[in-house]
Amino acid sequence: MAERLQSPPPQPSPVEGEGELGSSPSPLAGEGGEGGEPAAHPSRRPAGAPQGEEESRGVLNQLPHPEVRGDSRASKDEEQQRPRHPEKVNRPSSPPQRKPDWIRVKAPVSREYQETRALMRRLKLNTVCEEAACPNIGECWKQRHATVMILGSVCTRACAFCNVATGRPDRLDPHEPEHVAEAVGELKLAHVVVTSVDRDDLDDGGAEHFARTIRAIRAAAPGTTIEVLTPDFLRKEGAIEIVVAARPDVYNHNLETVPRLYRPVRPGARYFASLRLLQRVKELDPSLFTKSGLMVGLGETREEVLQVMDDLRSAEVDFLTIGQYLQPTPKHHPVERFVPPDEFAELKRQGLGKGFLLVAASPLTRSSYHAGEDFQRLRAARAAQLAVAD
Secondary structure, rough: OOOOOOOOOOOOOOOOOOOOOOOOOOOOOOOOOOOOOOOOOOOOOOOOOOOOOOOOHHHHHOOOOOOOOOOOOOOOHHHHHHOOOOOOOOOOOOOOOOOOOOOOOOOEEEEEEEEHHHHHHHOOOOOHHHHOOOOOOHHHHHOOOOEEEEOEEEOOOOOOOOOOOEEOOOOOOOOHHHHHHHHHHHHHHOOOEEOOOOOOOOOOOHHHHHHHHHHHHHHHOOOEEEEEEEOOOOOOOOOHHHHHHHOOOOOEOOOEOOOOHHHOOOOOOOEEEHHHHHHHHHHHHHOOOEEEEEEEOOOOOHHHHHHHHHHHOOOOEEEEEEEOOOHHHOOOOOOOOOOOHHHHHHHHHHHHHOOEEEEEOOOOOOOOOOOHHHHHHHHHHHHHHHHHHH
């Protein structure tokens, strides 16, 4: 494997309150969705633009709220007038690079894809598959595996890698948890992944809505295992506890990138706050599986990735996913490098050697890609570990 994924000169972390990376695991202290190809569907959401977490409240208060109908969608005229990512409009363009041969996916044309899409529209549900422009949507929806995105489709953050619309968020749909449960039943899912946009405007960050969704799925489909992929709940006291108390089977929160790149890539978040969230979940319920994901190709070094692995193991995270960052539009963060498959294989080997129960690493790996099969492997790995301990 090449010595570095990318090799800029060493720099201290630009995130306030966070120090340089060392060779040992970082202390769990300090304050505190995945790039893809542009979606084939038009933006359906209005968007105004917080540049980061500190600015979000003031900017949101200046934006007009979208016209609210029964499905919490803005009028078509408003949709056409407002850009999807207004905070990026004046940024210089970086045209996406030509993808290498190992990153190729088929267009989503199957009957099952169309049926899954129709079901989501009928139940007025958003999916991260569409909103984040996931490259695996054709494969997953052909198998009727959709990752539901709750709390609306407009995010209060403005991450440089993400294709989800930004701006003033939708009003909460009080019937959304039941609609999610209905979709799980109709799709006959053995395992479901529920994620969301960031909702800095809500007192609990949307935690109770997550809990209601988990309970609704349990009631409608008691045999379905549930994985949640939550935001960081930054400065939302008690939010993590609300979600954990609802007893999902897997609690996922993605670190996304290395600490040095948080300011340009994930400006509204704090690395150690995200790390602390994962640690707190294990403190509250050691039986819960915890999971986190990283993108590579943003300019990180190999040593930085290995340090993040150490940090995650210090937080007792069970499962790590690593995938290639893909630039959604010319206004998003550029791809600094396409990481070849053999380097992903080496990262997987390194992760397993550090003690993760499971590592999924490939160019097209995403948080919910093959999540059902991975959950079965995760349970088997824990059972084997416990058997050895006995």
